[in-house]
Amino acid sequence: MPYLELTRFGSTTLIWTIDLRYDLISTLVERWRLKTHTFLLSCGECTVTLEDVALQLGLPIDESTITGRNTIAEPATLCYSLLGVSPNNAGSKFTGLRFSWLKANFEHLSINATEQEVMCAAQVYIMYIIGGVLMPDTNNNRVHLMYLPLLTDLQNVRSYSWGFAILAMLYRELCRTTSLML
Structure with missing residues (x-):
């Protein structure tokens, strides 16, 4: 918890x-307006703001921008250097870590664990939060590898505008889903 x-x-x-409440989420998606990026409700229009994200999640919003790379040159090497282990069956060009693999390798921490x-x-755990809740992929079974380098130095993680990235992802997904419904 201190980390x-x-x-x-x-x-x-x-x-x-x-x-x-997936029924409420579906209703909000149906009420999303692409042109104004707002929810059209009976009481008027409203939207999720950066301040909402900051207040509800407690994540930084005014720090360095997160601009993830879609491809990482040597993902297996990156995983091994930061996590001490790398997926064997993922091939050399994998782009994400499956939650099942993360759970199998990191679910239990030894009582004698080193720092x-x-x-x-x-x-x-932060990768789980990012990929499982804050910015999930379409299958909700993996987290993109582009976030791992941002977690290299835990003291530096707070210097990124995570709240801004989450809000941008929310807007993008609302617009994508709404476009598919049209």
């Missing part, structure tokens, strides 16, 4: 305890 607090991801751990192992567990 999660250091990175400012501590409050995001509470998201796992929230039960999602490096605890930091690695914190990195993996």
